[in-house]
Amino acid sequence: MTPAVVNSGTQTGGSGTLSADEDARKSRRALLAATVGGVVESFDWTVYAVLAPFFAVQVFPGDDPVTQLLGAYLGFAVGFVVRPLGSYLMGRIADARGRRFGLTLSMAVISAASVLIAALPTAATIGAAAPVLLVVLRLVQGLSMGGENPSAAAYVTETAPRALRFLYSAISYSGVIIGNVLSFGVLTLLLTTLGKDGVTGGGWRIGFLMAAVLGLLALWIRRGAQESEEFTAQAAHRPTGAERRALLRTHARHLAAVFLITLGATVGYYFGTTYLPQYAAQLGVASAADSAAAMLPPLLVLIAAMAGVGRLADRLGALRTLRTGLALLAVGTVPLMTALAHRTLPMWLVTVVYLLLIAAPIGLANVLFAQLFPVAVRVVAMGVPFTLATGLFGGTFPLLAQALGKAGQLTLVPWWAAGAAAISFLGTYLVRASTTPSATHATSLSTREDHA
Template sequence: MTPAVADGGTQTGRGSTPSTGEDVRKGRRALLAATVGGVVESFDWTLYAVLAPFFAAQVFPGDDPVTQLLGAYLGFAVGFVVRPLGSYLMGRIADARGRRFGLTLSMAVISVASVLIAALPTAATIGAAAPVLLVGLRLVQGLSMGGENPSAAAYVTETAPRSVRFLYSALSYSGVIIGNILSFGVLTLLLGTLGKDGVTGGGWRIGFLVAAVLGLLALWIRRGAQESEEFAEQAAHRPTAAERRALLRTHSRQLAAVFLITLGATIGYYFGTTYLPQYAAQLGVVSAADSAAAMLLPLVALIAAMAVVGRLADRLGALRTLRTGLALLTVATVPLMTALAHRTLPMWLVTVVYLLLIAAPIGLANVLFAQLFPVAVRVVAMGVPFTLATGLFGGTFPLLAQALGKAGHLTLVPWWAAGAAAVSFLGTFLIRPPTDPSASDSIPPATREDPA
């Protein structure tokens, strides 16, 4: 059994000496480089969804608004479908060429695609080529975004000071929440200044230009970031294709664990941040507009909760903290939503409490998952099961929940979310210390110490 460092961090190949001031400064620069990518990715992803009703009529030919909107949402779905492939392709690049190169490449592609979407000719100008180009650009963005989060997770894992590694995990993932908030802020600003007709008439392009500017800012920050020392130390010993496949087979339990843990975490995330306002509206508790407007402060509270959970994980052990969070999410989801349905608890309180419950699963996953795999295959091994579970369960959750509501089974939605959290809780018990000695630094101390 390998002893854990006193602060709950993870031992690395560089020894167990405390983090120096220079380590902390480098770690903060790396954290910023990783976090801005999450902001841009989430901003661009959410912005497309909220602007789709405004640009659909311009980009998709025809006279039926419903058909045009469905076409726009097809472009949204394409991104989910190709993300696992993007995790593999971009992950191979990041595992071979370096974290900094992978992060810079993915952000450059996302930014260029945003510019091209902003400049996209309308269907009235180029006909059916307009939607084809839009879907193609979203496909390219989806491929790049598939490698963005896993590459950032690996980078934070390899550069963060050991004593605050899971705090950095939470802070880096908070970029996703910030991106969501900014996207709704931009839409509100556009509607306030241009009006609905102005946004529909072409103002939507400004949103994608903002996404491109944010991407270029992130690209500039990342170009100044240093390569991970842990990757640089092993860069001279790149494995062959056969050796990579053998590494992945050796870590099959960890691959399954990432998929199962992500399953419940992503459903909880989409339930709490995306579908909960609609769920409350369908219950007749509040109007959809009022519940959506009330999401800002709970999302800010989520960011704060993620930071607290990250600090606890650094002190108490990440796996122990994650299991506690998933257990609470499992047992509390149905009672919370039942209290909301019976108006025992107000909407704002249910929202805040539920988002606090998902803080551990989404805040700790970045670094915890990355630590499960050796450096040589870290991005691919973490990214493929992560994006696959997100696409299959997170991306489809609003659709499934809506279908259950339409069929008169709305009360089953919380049970589905609670069941998924239970699956994730059980999935944590698949995590074992790897048999591959090269990955001996990849398991959090809580995992080594816990025979489960």
């Protein structure tokens, strides 16, 4: 039953028109609250990586720039390591206290950590304490970010109009792409206005301050959003620890499905949005700088494609659409990259087509994963396998690809990406065909009755 039906006539003397309009406004505000979090999370994550070459010499002691940069990248890596733990800890909070509370808490912590990084004393001032503090702050951010995406996915699943659920999924995840674009835009702006020496001399702090400002904006938007009615309806029937563990064991098949589907999706995402310029440079078909600068139009195409795929999934079914997307990704990756290597297709066309291939896997997964699990354990159940697969396979993909290139095996990179997509395709068959929004809702209701 949708909220519009529940509220019909309660505010309009029986017409129901105002209630439907109000319900639509609430859904759009919930979508904005979820999407803006993706923007901030992605911006924080990416701006650290792009600014690392500039702040490393100030924050990490020593005279070797390579060692200092490696230290900065260590701070980047630890965030991936703790994300699964963050998914569990923050997920428990969101499953117990509510989606809105979890989303607000995670954003507040992420923003506070960005402010502290911006104000971090240099190694020349406090010595080895500077890198230690930086790593600690990145650990805190990683824990919070581990719960951010799963909480947002659960919130969208529970607040989106049923007929537009996967369109909302795609739009909410597009915030991640927007955050990437903004981070590179900020770097370009800083280098243009301050120059390389100015950014290295302290201008990098502006990037983290901008991350904090974006976080505060997201925090303000989220504080005005309402809790999902689906969560509120079950809040009085919280399961005990033993009951939560029993629910997770019951859904072990879907826990495995989330992990396997995420594996291919995250490899495809990092290949298409992060490593592809470097891959083209190693092939000798384009410089990394030129390829990176040309990424903006394809990324905008990706956002539009995700929305289109989301609308298609609402009409034809999410599982069928996702399965088709993964099959095309598995089959199309190697021929596409072979065409790039042989200069049969230009770099811009390969980039656009590959990003179109990953639109379904990354645009539909959020809500599809969330609706596989009962409300009582939804954030933890989807979040832990999702972040674990992302950390193990997405976060390590650029490193693995670079190592293969250095070993003279660059042609294996697209085969690895295609193989990962094939594994994800097979993983979709772990999802029970009967798992639909209505079926999940029924499961949640039966869980409530068992616990009552």
